[in-house]
Amino acid sequence: MNQKIVIVGGVAGGATAAARLRRLNEQAEIVLFEKGEYISFANCGLPYYIGGTIPQRDKLLLQSVEGMSKKFNMDIRNLSEVIRIDRANKKVVIKDLRTNNEYEESYDKLILSPGAKPIKPAIPGIEDANNLFTLRNIPDTDKIKSHVDTNNIKKAVVIGGGFIGLEMAENLVDLGIDVSLIEASNQVMAPLDSEMAAMVHEHLVQKGVTLHLGDGVQSFEANGTKVNVTSGAHVDTDMIILSIGVTPENTLAKDADLALGVRGTIVVNEHLQTEDEDIYAIGDAIQVTDYVNGTPTMIPLAWPANRQGRLVADHINGLQATYNGTMGTAIAKVFDLTVASTGNNEKTLQRLNIPYRAIHIHPVSHAGYYPGGAPIALKLLFDEQTGRILGAQAVGKTGVDKRIDVIATAMKGNLTVHDLQDLELAYAPPYSSAKDPVNMAGYVAGNIMDEMVETVQWHEIDEIIANGGIVVDVREPIEREAGYISGTLNIPLGAIRERLTELPKDKAIYVSCQVGLRGYLASRILTQHGYKAINVDGGYKTYKYGHY
Amino acid sequence: MNQKIVIVGGVAGGATAAARLRRLNEQAEIVLFEKGEYISFANCGLPYYIGGTIPQRDKLLLQSVEGMSKKFNMDIRNLSEVIRIDRANKKVVIKDLRTNNEYEESYDKLILSPGAKPIKPAIPGIEDANNLFTLRNIPDTDKIKSHVDTNNIKKAVVIGGGFIGLEMAENLVDLGIDVSLIEASNQVMAPLDSEMAAMVHEHLVQKGVTLHLGDGVQSFEANGTKVNVTSGAHVDTDMIILSIGVTPENTLAKDADLALGVRGTIVVNEHLQTEDEDIYAIGDAIQVTDYVNGTPTMIPLAWPANRQGRLVADHINGLQATYNGTMGTAIAKVFDLTVASTGNNEKTLQRLNIPYRAIHIHPVSHAGYYPGGAPIALKLLFDEQTGRILGAQAVGKTGVDKRIDVIATAMKGNLTVHDLQDLELAYAPPYSSAKDPVNMAGYVAGNIMDEMVETVQWHEIDEIIANGGIVVDVREPIEREAGYISGTLNIPLGAIRERLTELPKDKAIYVSCQVGLRGYLASRILTQHGYKAINVDGGYKTYKYGHY
Numbered sequence A, B: 001m002n003q004k005i006v007i008v009g010g011v012a013g014g015a016t017a018a019a020r021l022r023r024l025n026e027q028a029e030i031v032l033f034e035k036g037e038y039i040s041f042a043n044c045g046l047p048y049y050i051g052g053t054i055p056q057r058d059k060l061l062l063q064s065v066e067g068m069s070k071k072f073n074m075d076i077r078n079l080s081e082v083i084r085i086d087r088a089n090k091k092v093v094i095k096d097l098r099t100n101n102e103y104e105e106s107y108d109k110l111i112l113s114p115g116a117k118p119i120k121p122a123i124p125g126i127e128d129a130n131n132l133f134t135l136r137n138i139p140d141t142d143k144i145k146s147h148v149d150t151n152n153i154k155k156a157v158v159i160g161g162g163f164i165g166l167e168m169a170e171n172l173v174d175l176g177i178d179v180s181l182i183e184a185s186n187q188v189m190a191p192l193d194s195e196m197a198a199m200v201h202e203h204l205v206q207k208g209v210t211l212h213l214g215d216g217v218q219s220f221e222a223n224g225t226k227v228n229v230t231s232g233a234h235v236d237t238d239m240i241i242l243s244i245g246v247t248p249e250n251t252l253a254k255d256a257d258l259a260l261g262v263r264g265t266i267v268v269n270e271h272l273q274t275e276d277e278d279i280y281a282i283g284d285a286i287q288v289t290d291y292v293n294g295t296p297t298m299i300p301l302a303w304p305a306n307r308q309g310r311l312v313a314d315h316i317n318g319l320q321a322t323y324n325g326t327m328g329t330a331i332a333k334v335f336d337l338t339v340a341s342t343g344n345n346e347k348t349l350q351r352l353n354i355p356y357r358a359i360h361i362h363p364v365s366h367a368g369y370y371p372g373g374a375p376i377a378l379k380l381l382f383d384e385q386t387g388r389i390l391g392a393q394a395v396g397k398t399g400v401d402k403r404i405d406v407i408a409t410a411m412k413g414n415l416t417v418h419d420l421q422d423l424e425l426a427y428a429p430p431y432s433s434a435k436d437p438v439n440m441a442g443y444v445a446g447n448i449m450d451e452m453v454e455t456v457q458w459h460e461i462d463e464i465i466a467n468g469g470i471v472v473d474v475r476e477p478i479e480r481e482a483g484y485i486s487g488t489l490n491i492p493l494g495a496i497r498e499r500l501t502e503l504p505k506d507k508a509i510y511v512s513c514q515v516g517l518r519g520y521l522a523s524r525i526l527t528q529h530g531y532k533a534i535n536v537d538g539g540y541k542t543y544k545y546g547h548y
């Protein structure tokens, strides 16, 4: 039976589905509609073409309409917008954007991969801001690039500190432009918790980006050359990149009475079918199940779109194909830093009332004695009862992607924090340590589960001190010169056994060091000498960023 | 109950066990004997100190006798060789190497972590070769470094192409020395299969190393300045590094009548206890169970030593502690290449008659359009019935460590090749592709299991052609100019649908391309048009290295 499959959207999800459909079935009739001029382009490369890291525009175009049509023997129609779905008659209505003609095309199966569009709220003055851009596709990119190239841009405002905003900030700085980043929440990179995001803030400032955090845009003035923020201040600028998130392209689905979910996403089942079993939906536009907490959510990233594209083709061809939810593994290069995360963060777990424990460690990316290593700030969230890994975040200059990928893999394998100790990872000095940072995270988390140590978090310690708690800093005096938690005593680790008598046995003794390791050692000593010792997780370094 | 624990060997396994023992128990009496001058040094950094990448010698010394004694409140005695175990009386006899005095020390538990020593066979002339060195510890390193620094060395011979030999070759080249590498087997890096090792061979030659493969050392002449090889040739040299492997330090165990296993390793149970339950053994000296195939083996690497050191301390303190076998995950930097592997290779699986399938892919380490990526040659071995992953090997300039670690993690999680498709790995252009190389390996292996494609291996194709088989190269004609499998027809992928009639339907059609992807696409087309198509796995690139 020759099926006719119509696909709406010709980029990540749509093009992948089309390619796999053809591989699975040489006879199927495949018609792909794309409203834009280009199919199969590298959305994720766009900021780097603007900044010049990717010098050639054609590198962004992975497949051409002609090339892909021929290679996969399919009917690809660009500049063709699908404007309506006629579910009863299994037809779509297409508007040819070259001619404005409308026509119909029937389908046996319909795949929607329309993506998402940048959110553009009705901020006063936005209509007149002719220097304001959003970034989603090649025409957007061309517009931004030509604006930058021809207008001698000196100052730019980026609104929104998500990964696209940060990538644009970096790329504009690379072009010698003075960048101000305006972000309404108190941190960039929402998948991170605040103490982790603080490292990104510090780095952005070091790179010359002016940060306006916790400060929303109030209005635009003077055709967008003046941006007023809620705090009352304003920023003068030559251009604006608006990147405050995306909203699903759901018009087709909505008009066809298909159920919508979270944030207007298209609801699908585990086979990626909408309420209408002949209509599939994939990619940025759909609602997915959060892999960790099971709630419905929207996770607009390229991996899910690609994965779903392949699965949908399989399902249409009668193969087993189940999408198991999205973890949200994400990564961004922010100047010299790599910022990555997987699973849930603390904010999400708190919101959903999911019990968790957090650890923060700061191991070096590879053997300390081999040049080129750098600390990785690694945060792991886990269930203390079962050891289940709930999420991880990492920030550092090198080796960050590897550790997040390993943890994401462990999560797919249902490995616990104890199992992380057992991961036999590749070690030679240029790549890791004999105890890899991920092993170390397993040890530190395992010690909490095994009741080897009690810990408190960076955000709890000020109140503890305010209430008269005893906090001992076990670093060397010279280390305190670069900063310490005020109200702490100082007994270096090496002296702790001799100076035990200085500490009371009837009160909890909080112990703090630089990253948590020596505090742990001190806690073990104290505990075994009959003290109630509690280690400040992640040490002063975590505390410092928590208070950045 | 205060236990007295005696440890033999103060480096990777021994020092780690000691540290954890103290953390677990502040009261235990811990006595650590090390026959060398130094404890807790970075064995793995030694070649890089010789080559100058690590400039300071003291960076190699992680803990000093004094520092560690104080920090962990333990009794550490260097230059103290344990020369006998008196199991009946639970005592060891120690020789103080400063004074040559012998004395006894009792133990409740004894931990042996004596490591392994370089193999030094009785090759004719070896005794007079005063320019011949092995490398295991700091004194060895000092000797090599001073030989190199003071003797105006121009030419060196490295015997043995394992990771230490290759690291030494690189570091000597870094010093401007002309290096010849002599390896008796036909390949370097035994954990790799030959077609993977061939990439390392090519790279070594590019870096100016003279390779003598499949050529053993016959004898040394003229105090080691002339090395005669089995083929009849000889190499003149100013110095020799002998690195043909290690043999377990088993004298103590053997003399104490503890069972020895494979290659003279000390036999232990899953709690790392020898036949004598009060004597534990860990590290390079012990027999471990191969995680994949279950057979006993010796895997002298730092991760196992560190892991076992901690487990042994746990077990002695009554905690749950089971060592689950060793996968052998290993990695080495070889000039600009990273070479890594985990699990079993094809040679091992063949030797043990374990059924397997192999795939070879050559994806780019990250998005092709973003600068800095490089191809990764990734080989995956799996069980076709169950999808179980049996092993993986990877060679490339960047991103290799990450992929092997992800696969090693997947193996610990008992994930199948189909599950690799589902791994949600961090994607942004500088780090990966929307389908990561590991996902891709999952797709390619999954397609074999799902009977989407049949494949043959690089080593099968010459015979197929010799027997009159039809092999179609589906690359563009211009690509063939850089080399092709002789005896192949050329029908570019784009023309295959039109030129089907040129091919017979009654014979198998073998299809080949550059890396296997287009061959797969062509196979799918051919199969669905009623041909029996078989793809040459890994394409011409794999074939080429297989025949290097």
Ligand SMILES: Cc1cc2nc3c(=O)[nH]c(=O)nc-3n(C[C@H](O)[C@H](O)[C@H](O)COP(=O)(O)OP(=O)(O)OC[C@H]3O[C@@H](n4cnc5c(N)ncnc54)[C@H](O)[C@@H]3O)c2cc1C
Pocket (backbone or CB within 6 Å): A008, A009, A010, A011, A012, A013, A014, A033, A034, A035, A036, A043, A044, A045, A046, A047, A080, A081, A082, A083, A113, A114, A115, A116, A135, A136, A137, A164, A249, A252, A282, A283, A284, A285, A300, A301, A302, A303, A305, B427, B428, B429
């Ligand atoms: C600048 C930028 C950087 C990014 N970087 C990353 C990154 O580093 N990592 C990552 O994981 N993700 C990244 N993404 C997100 C990633 O590109 C998306 O998640 C992915 O492309 C989603 O695939 P999709 O198929 O759902 O939508 P898209 O790839 O956007 O494709 C949807 C297509 O459908 C077309 N379309 C919509 N409606 C219709 C219609 N009615 N008729 C015809 N055609 C229609 C659209 O024109 C569009 O071309 C980035 C996105 C952008 C914009």
Ligand SMILES: Cc1cc2nc3c(=O)[nH]c(=O)nc-3n(C[C@H](O)[C@H](O)[C@H](O)COP(=O)(O)OP(=O)(O)OC[C@H]3O[C@@H](n4cnc5c(N)ncnc54)[C@H](O)[C@@H]3O)c2cc1C
Pocket (backbone or CB within 6 Å): A427, A428, A429, B008, B009, B010, B011, B012, B013, B014, B033, B034, B035, B036, B043, B044, B045, B046, B047, B080, B081, B082, B083, B113, B114, B115, B116, B135, B136, B137, B164, B249, B252, B282, B283, B284, B285, B300, B301, B302, B303, B305
């Ligand atoms: C040059 C080099 C590079 C390496 N690179 C890597 C790498 O990149 N990755 C990797 O995974 N592994 C690497 N290794 C291997 C790694 O160092 C070992 O696997 C690890 O050190 C084994 O730990 P161990 O405790 O068993 O033995 P060791 O660390 O060797 O410690 C054993 C100690 O016991 C002492 N000893 C022996 N007998 C006695 C006795 N009777 N009395 C007292 N003391 C005794 C020895 O003097 C020695 O110091 C490398 C090794 C070398 C030599």
Ligand SMILES: CC(C)(COP(=O)(O)OP(=O)(O)OC[C@H]1O[C@@H](n2cnc3c(N)ncnc32)[C@H](O)[C@@H]1OP(=O)(O)O)[C@@H](O)C(=O)NCCC(=O)NCCS
Pocket (backbone or CB within 6 Å): A010, A011, A012, A013, A015, A016, A019, A020, A023, A039, A040, A041, A042, A043, A044, A045, A062, A063, A302, A306, A310, B360, B361, B362, B434, B435, B440, B443, B444, B447, B515, B516, B517, B520, B538
């Ligand atoms: C370019 C595009 C059409 C490619 O789709 P695709 O053909 O599915 O993907 P690839 O070219 O990577 O090929 C993957 C296929 O080749 C196979 N393959 C890959 N390497 C192989 C090899 N060495 N040997 C055999 N088969 C191989 C895989 O198994 C897979 O086939 P399958 O799905 O049938 O199992 C689509 O991904 C796209 O448009 N991407 C751009 C948009 C985008 O993703 N944007 C977001 C990120 S910037």
Ligand SMILES: CC(C)(COP(=O)(O)OP(=O)(O)OC[C@H]1O[C@@H](n2cnc3c(N)ncnc32)[C@H](O)[C@@H]1OP(=O)(O)O)[C@@H](O)C(=O)NCCC(=O)NCCS
Pocket (backbone or CB within 6 Å): A360, A361, A362, A434, A435, A440, A443, A444, A447, A515, A516, A517, A520, A538, B010, B011, B012, B013, B015, B016, B019, B020, B023, B039, B040, B041, B042, B043, B044, B045, B062, B063, B302, B306, B310
């Ligand atoms: C240096 C050496 C003595 C260290 O042993 P160690 O104390 O077990 O290891 P580390 O210093 O890495 O510390 C690990 C401990 O600190 C804990 N830790 C690490 N970071 C922490 C943090 N941020 N917060 C709290 N605890 C932390 C870990 O949980 C672990 O403790 P545990 O085993 O009780 O769970 C030993 O590994 C050694 O001698 N190594 C050199 C030889 C060698 O390994 N050679 C081969 C490779 S070159």
